[in-house]
Amino acid sequence: MSTSRIAFHVTAADADAELFLVDCDFALVADEQGDRGIGDRTWLVEPGPYKVKARRGTAIREQVVLVRPGAETFAVPHIAFASPIPIPGTAWTHEHHMELARSTWAPRPGNLWITAREWTEAERSQKPIAEIDPSRGLSVLTLDGTAMPMEWRKTLGWEPIAIGMADVPPGPYRLHLDAPDRKPVEMMLTISPECSTQVYLLTETPLPPDKRRVDLINGAITIRLPGPRSDEAWQLEEIARQALIDDRTKFSAFLKPEILKDTATPMLSLFGAHLLVNEARKQNERRKTDPSLPEIDHRDTVARVVERLRSQLGRDHPDVEALALGAGVGNPDYRFTVPPMLRGGWQRVLSESSRREDLCMRDSFAQKIWGQLWGDGPWLLWTEDALHSEEAWTERATLLLAQFLQTLPPEEEMTPTFMDSFRNYFIKPDLPGFPDVAALRVNTPAAIPQIDKERARKILEDPEKRKALVKELGLPMNTIRDWLEKT
C-alpha cells in the first residue's frame, strides 16, 4: 500500500501560516508529526481529493485539490490577517494609516506611543461624515491616578486616526479607558528605560458612533529597542499574539527558534515564551490521563529568553519576572508590587503565590486588582472600580471560599465498605427525575455558608489544594489567607 502513497508538499507564501490537510471524509490528516504544519509541510497520503486549509491569525483560506502523480505540490497564496497595527500586507488597514504610522516612527528610550484608529470596509465615499475621535476616553495614569500629559496628532473624518506620544519616566503606568454605559477599564503599561513602548488600538466598530471606543482586549502592544522599523518583526509579533489569544500552543514549534534569536523583539519573546509555557502545562495536564504522551519541557528555552529580556528590559519588569516563574528561574527576592501586562503572567504569579505567599507585596497595587479582572485575551485588564470596591467583592469571595472548603468531603466518609460495593453491584439507586419547571417560581438567594476555619487551615496545608484554590478564586494566596483569618 505504501508504494502508492504520494509525498504531498504544501508551501505557504507566509512562513507563519498554519497548514492543515483535510481528507475526503473531512478528517484532518495526521501522522507522527501531528496534524498541521507551519509555513510548509509534507504529508504522505494516498492519491485522491483533499482540502488544503491555511490559517493566519483569524483569516482562513481553503482550496480543494486532487493529489495524484504530477500534482504533488500546492502553493498557498499570501493571506492578509487583521491587526490593529497598520502593517503593510495585513487586512484592516489603508494606506493613509500606514503612511502616518511610518512618518511618525521615531522610537526612543522611555517613549510611550499610542495609536487609536478606526477601520471600515466601506469606501471613503460611502462613509457618513462623523467626527469621531478614536482616542476618546483614553488616558495614561500613574499608579496614584495622576494623568500623564500626551501630545496627540489626530486626523479625523473618514477612518480617523489619533497618535499620542509622551516621554515618560520608566516605571509602571495605568492605561485607562472611560466608556459610556460601563465602568472604566484599565491595564498595565510598564515602560522600560531603554525601550519605546507602543500601543495600537482599533475602535469597536459595531457600536454606534457615540458609544464607540477603542477595544483594549484585542489591542496590540510592542516594546522596541531603538532601531529601524521592521514590518516583518511586527507581523511575527501579531501572529504570536493571536496564537496566544487562541491558545494555539502547537505554534510554539515555529516560534521557538524565532524567540531564541538575538534579534527577537521583547514582546515577541514574551508572547512566544508564554506559548511554550502553556504548551508544556497543557501536555502535563494531558499526561495525567494519557501517560504515553511525551513530556514537553521548555524551561531551558524560556530561561534563556528570560535572561535576554532581563538585559533588555531590566531586572524588575513584572512580565519578565512572571515569565521567569514559569521557567523555574524566578528571582527569589522579587516581589510583585504591580501586575504584569500579560494575563498569562498574572496566572503564573497567582499559581506561584500558593507556594510563596509573600510573592505579591501586601497592600500593593498588584494586590488591589483582584476581584474585578475584566475581559479576556492576552492582556490583564481590570475595571477601575475594583480599586475602590473590595467590599463589593467580599460577599462573592466569601461564598466561593466557603463552598470550596465545604464541598471537599472528608475522605473517610466516602470510602465504600465491602457490603457497599456488593450492594452497588446489584442495586442501582432510584434517582429522581427533573422537577416541574413551573413549580420553581420562588427566587430565594443562596445563603452564604459558614466557614469552618479549623478545617480550612488544615485543607490549606495541602499544596495542591492551595493551588486549586488560588486558581479558582483568582486571588494571590496571601490575600486569601489574610481574608480567611479576618472572617
Add this chain to the structure above:
Amino acid sequence: MNDDWAIVVGIRSYWEPSLQGLEGPENDAREFYDWVISPDGGGVPEGQAKRILSSDFQGAQEPTATMVQAMFDHLDAVDAKFKKETRTRKPFGRRLWIYFSGHGFAPDIDDKLTALLTAEAALGAFHKSHVITSKLADYCATARYFTEVFMFADCCRTIMPVTQLNVKPIGKRSDDADEVRTFYAYGARIGKESREWEVNGQYRGVFTMTLMEGLRGAAVDRSEKTPVITAESLNNFLHNNFAAFMVPDDRGRAGIRREPEVQYEHRATKLVIAPLPETTFVNREGNATKYPVRILARTKGAEGEPYVITRRSMNIEGKVGDEIIDLEAGLYVVSVRSLFFVEAFEVTAGPGVVDVHV
C-alpha cells in the same frame, strides 16, 4: 444509555419587546430534544431529559434564569442521593447533554463566555436574566457528576456590557475532574450574531441545522470499524459544513466566520457520541444524509459525455447534464475521460444543489 441525562432549553419569547423576533430557538430545541431521547439518537430516558421552551409558560417572563439554573441544581440533589446510597465517589451518570437556543451575548467582563438570555431579560439589566452556558457545563464536569459532558449553544455572541455574571457558584470539586471529557460547540463566534433563516417553512438556526445533520449520521466517522459518530468526526463535520448552512449572502461577507467554535480535547481514545442510526432519520430532502449534486457542462461539447465520480472505493457513473445525483458530504473526484478532465470537488451538507462544472 440509562445513565444519560439531558437539559434542553429553547427561548423564543422575551418580555423585552426589542428581543422579540427570533423564530428558530423552539424549533431547534424541539428537534434536539427529539433526537436526544430517541433510541436511534442520544437514547436518554425521557424521565432524565428536561425540555424547557418559552411556549410552555403562560407569562412572557418565563422561563427565568432561576428556573433554568434549578435544573442544574437538581443534579446536585441527584448526586447527593447517589453518593449517600452508594457511598462511592463515582459519577452518577455517564453523559450529560446540554442544549441552549435563544438570544445570547458574550459578556464584556469575560468575552470568551456565551450567555443565554432568559425570558425575563430586559435591555440594560441583563445581570440576573441570563445563564452562562459553559459555566453550567463546567459545573457538572468539575463535580464529576458525569464522565462526559456535551454542550451545544446556538446563541448570538455579540459583546455586551454587563456588570455582573449570573454564575452558579462552584459546586463539588472532584479530584478526578480532569478525567471528565467535555465537548462544547457554539453557533456563533465571539462578537458575531448567530444566524437563523427559513428553511422549508420553518425558521431554523444555522448551527443547529448543521449539528442535527451531523448527529443524524452525516458526521459518521469512517475510520472506525463500526460506523459511529465520534467527537472528532462531529467536529470535522461542523467545521466543514457550517458554511453550507449559512444564509447565502452571509457566506461571502467579510467578518462573518464560516466555522462554528468547538472546544474539546483530543485524547488517545476517541469519544464516541452515538452509533450510526440504522433507521428513520432523513434530511430535509428525504435522502438519508445525502445531498444533491449536478455535474454540469462548462465547455461546449461536454453535455452528455459520460463521467465517473470516485471517492475511496466508491464509483458512480453518469452523463454530464442536469440530472441530480445524491452524495454524502465529503470530497470527491469527477473525471470525464473524453475531455481529459479530472478534478476534485466538495459536497457539503447544506441546503441547495452542489453544481460541479466540467
